[in-house]
Amino acid sequence: MSDKDIVRSGAFDTRQLVSSLPQALRKLNPRDQARNPVMFVVYLGALITTVLAIIYPSVFAWVIVVWLWFTVIFAGLAEAVAEGRGRAQADSLRKVKRDTVARVLGDDGAITELPGSELRLGMRIVVEAGETIAGDGDVVEGIATVDESAITGESAPVVRESGGDRSAVTGGTVVLSDRIVVQITAEPGSTFVDRMIALVEGASRKKTPNEIALDILLTALTIIFLLAVVAIGPMQSYAGEAADPIKLIALLVCLIPTTIGALLSSIGIAGMDRLVQRNVLAMSGRAVEAAGDIDTLLMDKTGTITFGNRRATEFHPADGVELVELADVAYRCSLADDTPEGRSIIDLALSRYEVTPLDEVDVAAARSGADPRFTVVPFTAQTRMSGVDLDKNGQVSEYRKGAADAVEKWVGTLTAQVRKDVDAISTRGGTPLVVGIRTGLRRHVRRAERAERVEVLGVVELSDVVKPGMTDRFAQLRAMGIRTVMVTGDNPLTAKAIAAEAGVDDFIAQATPEDKLELIRKEQSGGRLVAMTGDGTNDAPALAQADVGLAMNTGTMAAKEAGNMVDLDSDPTKLIEVVAIGKQLLITRGALTTFSLANDLAKYFAILPAMFSAVYPQLDALNIMRLHSAESAIVSAVVFNALIIVALIPLSLKGVRYRATSAANLLRRNLLIYGLGGVVTPFIGIWLIDLLVRLLPGMG
Structure with a gap:
């Protein structure tokens, strides 16, 4: 999988610039401007130069006024375009959040109709085929297929059922x-759709710690340049040249970091927008930034690294046991097993071996337990076995399949050959299920006397297949400097084999919720940031402890409340994309900051020689672009300063392309492209604009 597949650029249309212009004009409100210290200085400068141009009109003054206002508007335009894309997504989400009528189930069983906007926590609503779910909640009764395409964009329906980790449903789905x-779990106005709308519109977005730190840096640089420009006035007077406040204001605007100041907000909004495009709801911008700084990534094996459904791939008979007999008993053990593994055992026994299938009526009876001849023995955590008892004329046959140690305890012992097969399967990364039988039993007889035959027949091999491309993904994460840890409940041999095949850096076998929490705390105590995925209530403590906790939307409410991100597609592997998006956000901000600072430095050396060459002729040697005059140099710099903001809006929205490589290579690339580019671009741009500006009346 390429980097382009991991992080796709957000769509950008130049028509968005035009459609967002009214919103940018509304941002000229002083309260909006005051939120950005750098652009607020430009805003005040534009106001002062406007007053001065009215009092002392000239072509130069009015050109400066116009382009200073353009600079302020273009800064608002960058943010407006980012917010506009969010509003477009919000409009589509609002179609999902229509005011659906809910059928509320009362304590007495009576059903009353109520508008969806009036639903409250704890209420229970009845939803039948063809109806829209009126609010977020958990299924507490029944099972149904649900169309979530309006939320996730995925057309395939999903199954939602009471109990377990796939009980959550989202309002607006059908x-x-x-x-x-x-059972409703969210008040009106606080559902996931409501939170997504607020997120993509930017209404609930707060500045992250990194943004605040960068704001402080930019403010400090602005103050430094302000003091420097203020000092230039007395220097000009001392040299015998009258100080022009319009020139000084224009110079200040050109020197302070206006480029990154104008684009900083749009970069953050676009980063959140890229997550929303992938159906990930981030509770805060802090979580997105943390994803970009992740050091350790915890991922479940089943359903994340491997396909969730293990399949039976081979039968291994014990010494002296016919393969067909093993297949037949394994088939009978799985008749009432509705898990994917159980169904795969039946498929393997019927398709590859000469197993005679039971009559469909008998199979249905075995599955339902309606026939007294069949006694279904479900799997439990205590027995770790499942199977079926068949009573035929008082003679009982017990068929069991399960963990090796559990079956051994049930039958008494395992042969050396069976133990060898169990170890070999585990070493290959498979899951061994031992099959045993006790026949000829009579009820109400002591155990030592009742069984005519007690025997282990062999082993069923279940294979856990690693998803295609996972090895490449983990290699990319390793190149990012991220340590990957696979968490599984499997035995150590199986876990080791899967970890080696997938290419993860480490693994934890037979993991408990406490083990996950302990690992996260251990990593964090060493100063590392940790990310993990989860969907169950038992994952909630670890999700809350992790720096980035990605909860599945199909999971329990406890998991979703504990995490700081929710994946509406419920794809655990998406955490890899989230990390890449976070890194792209940080790299984009760093790249444009580098460009902006280099750009300001270049403008300083580009226009100062032209400004003061009349007072200090020796500075003319530094006027390498041969700018025509001080006025044309300043106008050219102000025009360039405004246009470069517009030119960089698409990049701030799409993001700088992220490549999985070392930090040193990223820094080198950043300096070469955006540092050197920030130095060279102003010289070329200002020189070209100067050629045009000198043609204006009063500039020649």
Whole structure:
């Protein structure tokens, strides 16, 4: 997978500039301007030069006035375009958030209709096929397929059922089949759709710590340049030249970091926007930035690194046992097993071996437990086995499959050959299920006397397949300097094999929620930032502890509340994209800051010689662009200063392309492209603009 696949550039249309212009003009409000110290200085400078141009009119004065106001407007335009893209997304989300009528289920079983806007926490609503779910909640009764395309963009329906980690539903989605009862978990105005709308519109976006720190730096630089420009006035008077306040204001605007000051807000908004495009809801900009600084990444094995459904791939009979007999017993053990693994055992037994299938009526009876001949034995955490008991004329046959140690305890012992097969399967990264049988049992007889045959028949091999491309993704993360840790409940041998195949740096086998929490705290105590994914209530403590906790939208409310990001697609591997987006945000901000500071430095050396060559002729040697005059030099610099903001708006929205490489290579690339580019571009741009400006009346 290429970097381009990981982080796709956000769409940008030049028509957005025109459509966002009215919003940019509204941002001329002094309160809006005061939020950005750098641009507020430009705003005040534009006001003062406007007054001076009215009192002392000239072509030079009015040209400066016009372009200073353009600079202020273009800065607002960058933010308005970013917000405009958010509003476009918000409009589509509002179509989802229509005021649906809910059927509220009362404590007495009675159903009353209520507008969705009046739903409150704890209420239970009934939703049937074809109806829209009126609010966020958890399924507490029933199972149904749900169309979530309005939220996730994914057309395939998903299954939502009571209990477990796939019970959460989102308001505005449509039930396609069956009937469910949903308990409301969010007040009106605080649903996920509401929060997404506020997020993409920028209404709830606060400055992140990095943005605040950069604001302080830019403010300090502005004050330094302000003091320097103020000092130039007395220097001009001492040299016998009258100080021109319009020239000094224009010089100040050109020297302070207006480029990054104008684009800083749009960079942050666009970063959040890229997450929303991928259906990830970030609770704050801090989480996005933290994703860009992640050092350690915790990922579950099942469903993230591997396909969630393990499949039976081979039967390994014990010594003296026919392969067909093992397949037949494994088939019977799985009749009432509705898990993907159980169904795959049935498919393998029927498709590859000469197993005689039971009559469909018998199969249905075995699955439902309606036939007294069949007693379904479900899997439990205590027995770690499942199977079925078949009672035929008082003779009972017990069929079991499960963990090796559990079956061993059930039958008494495992042969050396079976142990060897179990170890070999685990070493290959598979999951061994041992199959055992006890036949000829009679009820109400002591265990030592009742069984005619107790035997382990062999092992079923379940294979856990690593998803395609995961090895490349982990290699990219390693190149980013991120340590990857696979977390699994499997035994150490299986975990080791999967970790080696996937290419992760480390793994934790037989992990408990406490193990995850302990690992996160250990990493953080060493000054490292940690990210992880989760969807269950047992993941909530670790999600809350992690610096970036990506909760699945299909997960429990506890998990979603604990994390600082929610993936509406419920794709655990998306955390890799989130990390790349966070890094892209930081790199974009750093690249444009580098360009802006280099750009300001270059303008300083480009226009100062032209300004003071009349007073200090020896400075003319430094006027390498041969700018025509002080007036044309200043006008050219002010025009360039305004236009470069517009030119960089697409880059601030799309983001600088991120490549997975070392920090040293990123710094080198940043300095070569944006540092050197920031130095060279003003010289070329100001020189070309000067050629045109000198043609204006009063500039020649």
